[in-house]
Amino acid sequence: MSxxxxxxxxxxxxxxxxxxxxxxxxxxxxxxxxxxxxxIVAAQxxxxxxxxxxxxxxxxxxxxxxxxxxxxxxxxLVEFAKSIVGGIQGGLPATCIVTCMIFAAISGSxxxxxxxxxxxxxxxxxxxxxxxxxxxxLQATAAELGVIIPPSIPxxxxxxxxxxxxxxxxxxxxxxxxxxxAALIATVLIWCRINGWGKRDxxxxxxxxxxxxxxxxxxxxxxxxxxxxxxxxxxxxxxxxVAVVYAIIIGMFMHRELGWRDLYPIFKKSVISSxxxxxxxxxxxxxxxxxxxxGVPDLAAEWLVQTFDSAGWYMLGVNLFLxxxxxxxxxxxxxxxxxxxxxEAAERLGIDAVHFGTIMVVNLAMGMITPPFGVxxxxxxxxxxxxxxxxxxxxxxxxxxxxxxxxxxxxxPWITLALPTLVFR
Numbered sequence: 001m002s003x004x005x006x007x008x009x010x011x012x013x014x015x016x017x018x019x020x021x022x023x024x025x026x027x028x029x030x031x032x033x034x035x036x037x038x039x040i041v042a043a044q045x046x047x048x049x050x051x052x053x054x055x056x057x058x059x060x061x062x063x064x065x066x067x068x069x070x071x072x073x074x075x076x077l078v079e080f081a082k083s084i085v086g087g088i089q090g091g092l093p094a095t096c097i098v099t100c101m102i103f104a105a106i107s108g109s110x111x112x113x114x115x116x117x118x119x120x121x122x123x124x125x126x127x128x129x130x131x132x133x134x135x136x137x138l139q140a141t142a143a144e145l146g147v148i149i150p151p152s153i154p155x156x157x158x159x160x161x162x163x164x165x166x167x168x169x170x171x172x173x174x175x176x177x178x179x180x181x182a183a184l185i186a187t188v189l190i191w192c193r194i195n196g197w198g199k200r201d202x203x204x205x206x207x208x209x210x211x212x213x214x215x216x217x218x219x220x221x222x223x224x225x226x227x228x229x230x231x232x233x234x235x236x237x238x239x240x241x242v243a244v245v246y247a248i249i250i251g252m253f254m255h256r257e258l259g260w261r262d263l264y265p266i267f268k269k270s271v272i273s274s275x276x277x278x279x280x281x282x283x284x285x286x287x288x289x290x291x292x293x294x295g296v297p298d299l300a301a302e303w304l305v306q307t308f309d310s311a312g313w314y315m316l317g318v319n320l321f322l323x324x325x326x327x328x329x330x331x332x333x334x335x336x337x338x339x340x341x342x343x344e345a346a347e348r349l350g351i352d353a354v355h356f357g358t359i360m361v362v363n364l365a366m367g368m369i370t371p372p373f374g375v376x377x378x379x380x381x382x383x384x385x386x387x388x389x390x391x392x393x394x395x396x397x398x399x400x401x402x403x404x405x406x407x408x409x410x411x412x413p414w415i416t417l418a419l420p421t422l423v424f425r
Contacts, residue, residue, distance in 0.1 A: 004030065004033070004034070005026045005027065009022050009025075012025060019280050019333055020279035021283075023280070023283040023287050023337075024042075024046075024282075024286065026287060035290075042286055045286040045289050046282040046283070046285070049281055049284070049286065050278060050281060053237055055156070055160065055278070056237045056240070057153075057236050057239070058153050058156065059270060059278075060237075060241050060243065060244050061243065062109055062112060062153075062270050062274050062277075063244050063266070063267070064243035064247050065103075065106070066112065066116075066269055066270050067248060067251055068103075068106060068116060068218075068221075068247050070257070070258055071248075071251020071255055071257055071258035072251060072258070073217075073218040073251065073255070074099075074103065074117055074119075074120060075120055076214050076218045076255075077215055077219075079206055079214060081098035081099040082095040082206070083207065083211035084098065084208065085098055086205045087202040087205055089189070089192055089193060089197075089201065090188055090192030090201065091205075092121075092125055092128050092130070092198055093125065093130070093189075093191075093198065094188060094189060095121070096125065096138055096139060097138075097181055097184050097188070099142075100113050100117055100146065101142075101177065101178075103117055103146065104146040104177065105149055105151075105225075106222055106243065109153055109273075110143045110145075110146035110365065110375075111143075111273070111375055111376065111379055113142075113143040113145070113146035114139060114140060114146075114379040114380055114383070115379055117142075117143065118139040118143070121135070121139055122136060122383050122384045128198065128201060129197065129198075131394075132384055132390070133384075133386050133391045133394060134394050135384055136381055136384035136386050136390075136391050137393075137394040138394070139383070139384075140368070140374070140381075141376075141395070141398040141399075141402070143368075143376050143380070144365045144368050147331070147365050148173050148177040148361060149178075150169075150170030150173045150174065150226065151170060151225065151226070151229075151236060151239065151240070152169075153277070153332075154335055154364065154365070155169040155173060155357065155361055156236060157332055157335045157336060157339075158335050158357045158360060158361060159357070161340055164357050165354070166236050167236065168354045168420045169354055169357050169361075170226075170229065171230065172357075172358045172417065172419065173361070174419055175415040175416055175418060176405070176409045176415060176416060179405050179409065180362075180402055183404070184398070187397065217254050217255070218250070221250070224246055225239050225240075225246075226239075228242060230423065280332045280336075281336060283333075284333045284336035284337050288337055288340065291341075304318075305348050305349060310349070311349045311350060311351050312411070314346065314349050315359070315411065318342055318346075318359075318363075319363055319406060322338075322360060322364055323363060323367075326363065326364045326365075326366055326368075327374075331364045331365065331368065334364050334367070335361070352413065352417060354416065354417065354420055358416045359410050359416075363406055366399060366402055366403065369398065370395075374388075
């Protein structure tokens, strides 16, 4: 049964069938042909997959990101980041990365980060003389930090799927996020030096204190959201609602760039994005339930432990496997289907659950910038008005940088575990 389901799912992926539909059809094929269950069980498991309180954070974080885009928060964050790093050659690409790091601490979504920051940074980079394809590739890559630096929607999914502490996963993402951000900044600065780009990036840069004053309310948002979580005041789900309320108040009454008429299109856009993710979660839950009934997680975990007889070799094997999976399967679906299987084997080898969860999220985040199904690539290409084919000239370098950081994160656990150990253990 498992082989048939996987084959059907992969064939449907190859036929460009939507991810949620492909997973759902594969599960229904398994029920009809290999079990005696009535089809009503499919509907029941779809509901069970969504009947989890932490998942409520996903639509609210998506809504908060869209509100920040329209409410002027994104633009002020760009000006703040530019005041810090924009005065050097290559400062504008560095500004893009720093802004995405800050925005990631608010939105939790890489796609939201791509659209919100890309709508400002990509035109600015093109105007400054950077190649269009480079600007789009950079924005797509930097936006993946949106799912590594907390709050992170994929980390919520991993925590729900494996019963791992979501607050610990959140705080564990800071180290890897900062490492990847710093590596990307160093890469673009060297790149700009070699190609002679960005010699006039400092023009129009606001003084630091002016930019800080203008972005004050925006910069206080991560403090409100993350401070509430780590201070024990709110759960991650409640913090997502706080982020929405804060974004509305700041956009409407402080910046006065968000009007009542803007709310309907923002809510509509957020509902559509949330529905897509929720459908994937529901379908993947049904798929995972069938695999669990067949004992696939236990068998896979046992095979992995026997094949990779040490934690170090297991890390390498899993990273290579997830890199390939991320190229073809959407991140949310990958986590829900694979996390219970891979985390069980990791636990048997003595790998910390929080460390392994962070590695899995970082690895699958690369899938957002790898063809053929990298969602960030499609979003950035749409904003820049270019094609993914042209972006491929620059993407391999960014992917290699992130993969190098992933190897460091995998084999130097304290990068991930230092903060969780300090705060929670």
